[in-house]
Amino acid sequence: MHIIKLNATDSTNSYLKTLCANECVADYTAVVAKKQTNGRGQMGTIWSSQSSKNLTFSVYKDISEYNLKHPFYISIVISLAILRTLRFFSIPKLSVKWPNDILSENKKVCGILIENVVKQNNFSSSIIGIGLNVNQVEFDNLPKASSLRLVSGHIFNLDEVTNVIINNLKHYFNILKKGQVDVLKAKYELSLFRKNKPSTFQDAEGLVFSGFIKGVSDFGNLQILLEDEVIKEFDLKTITLLY
Template sequence: MYIIKLDAIASTNTYLKDLASVTLPKDYTIVVAEKQTQGRGQMGAEWHSESGKNLTASVFKKLPSINVGDQFYISMTVSLAIFKALSVFKIPQLRIKWPNDILSADTKLCGILIENVIKNNSLQGSIIGFGLNLNQKFFDNLPNASSMSLLTGVIYNKDEVLFEVLKQLRVYFNLLESKKHAEIKLEYESLLFRKEKPSTFRTSKDESFSGIIKGVTDYGHLKVWTEDELIKTFDLKEIMLLF
């Protein structure tokens, strides 16, 4: 394990990507920043985090034995690891919102951005970025955001939370590297937010429809039982879960 701590940086993921473009970092190289000026989320969204109050970090994980086609299993693995770490700190009502947001009830605690390093159609490794709300108290214009501290009243030590996340990443990546794909997918699906509950979705064409989440495909598409009694699959660009 090799930890790089920075006061401020544009993006911890970008920092690791720049390193990887020269030579692959050591396994479990970690970059932690007190402040990110250009933090990124899924689909190019910005990640807003109050300086010094939260855990913003990226981890480089070498994955020479994982097939390029199994990239969504990396996402499931990371989601499960962070979910388990938060469970250790007794955060209530945890769920995973597809594809990899971590919620408590219906408020967002953690966003994850995974960028895979692929050369010659071979997966070299993954840059795993996550923003975990620890001690922030106010989320202006973010009504669906919360923090560990708001939920429990505890002030958390960032290093303690980071090391628990890293511990669980090792556990779950060991499962992935042992080809326990079915076990990973079964656990992930069991923790999906609003699974088997009637939910409303919005399409990329700004149309709404109702359906019931049934699970995911191996490639990360969401399986939804729709009103016409067909199970349809959607990728991240096609629909948004509205609750």
């Protein structure tokens, strides 16, 4: 695997996108930065990370031959790869907070940002940004954040964690390439945070309501059983899961 190590960059996703625009990039090329000055998360949020304590990296994935109809399966693959990695390192009580925040003991340890490239109406490639809290122990004003060190008591080798993640990405992308989307979706739904538990949500207008998470659609919408026994689908822009 080809890994580019940087002391600092504004965003590993942006760096990798620029690299792809200027040269031919090998599949699974990764850009790892000790420090990001402008790390990005879902929906335009900022990903904050202490220098050299955590993993902030991006991976290039060629998906031009995958015949992919629903890009949410890329998110599923990455979530499963992170879960498999953390289980390998004996991290406890793992779950996926829809769509792709990775939790341990109900606290966020990993965020994922995916930027897909479409060419001639087909998905061509993905830039996969991963921010994993590894050895950081202080999270000022972030009560729902944690790290692998905090939940396990161990200090981790960042290079080792990176290599295991990339190998697990290869494992699950191979399953996706074979078209076994039902297998991937079933594994993902088994790990959904608060699945089949009474949960509270807030919609885009600020209305708070209750329901039970039942699963996800092929489009990545969250399927919620409401009080009137009707299952309704919500996309990321219209609903927030409150803990």
